[in-house]
Amino acid sequence: MTSFLGTIKYHLSWDSSGAELGFFLFPHSFSIDHYIRLFFVLYETCQWSVNNTLCLVRYMLDNNVGPQKLSLLRKRRKWFFDIIIKERIGKEEFLNKLLKNGTESHLHSLSDFPELSVPFARYLLAKLDQSELINSEQRASFLRYELMTSEIFNQFLFLFQQSGSDINQRKRMYVFFLQCAISTDQQSVKRVLQWIQKRFINEQLIVIEYFLRNLSSYDDRFHLEYLPDNFEAIEAIMEIAYNHLQRTSTTLEIILAYGILLLVRGEHSQEKIQEFACQIIKR
Secondary structure: EEEEOOEEEEEOOOOOEEEEEEOOOOOOOOHHHHHHHHHHHHHHOOOOOOOOOOHHHHHHHHOOOOOOOOOHHHHHHHHHHHHHHHHHHHHHHHHHHHHHHOOOOHHHHHOHHHHHHHHHHHHHHHHHHHHOOOOHHHHHHOOOOOOOHHHHHHHHHHHHHHOOOOHHHHHHHHHHHHHHHHOOOOOHHHOOOOHHHHHHHOOOHHHHHHHHHHHHOOOHHHHHHHHHHHHHHHHHHHHHHHHHHHHOOHHHHHHHHHHHHHHHOOOOHHHHHHHHHHHHHHH
């Protein structure tokens, strides 16, 4: 394996130039100290602090191949934000690097750290507003990184009105709306899910299916902390899909797949989750 400024490549027998590593895969035994030491080997010793800080951040953070467990989410916040950013680099210095060199792709990497993603998303949206006209979906894609307030909630409602009859825009906006709520708190999730449930009564099936399919992508914060208080809304949305005039076998497959996912997620943690999963599957 070879390290250059901003790039790590591994050797291939059939290609002398090698292939670029996408992200680090960390063992479960990796401690907070291991993460910090690895980060600063590249940041200081290999001098990635000059122009490649954001490349390093993506190598370290974009390793969640599967949904993140709560323990891993808390550990990551501790080593990355609390220690590396706040104590060692400095939040303002890192934000300056982010605003100077960051792109929209970095927003996803930093989505679990609203202290960084919120000002960065606002900066990118303002910059984009100056250069071109953006549609409702594009604006909502940045708005999802905000913390949910009454003002942000109303902005989403306005964007839904603007999207009109564009199904492709609308189906993604429902997902952005819920992502914003999940990043905030339980109350926001409940409010948004109840609003979505009411909207889905008169919604196209393809939109509802897209929403249900995306539920599987959320981490354990949603499934273990927020979902138990929102069984009723999720069940009602599934009921709407199940009874929809356009229902097909795909609809049932999506619902069944989510039930199986919940059964696995709740296996070692919550009996309520498992009971809800069994209820979905039996149906």
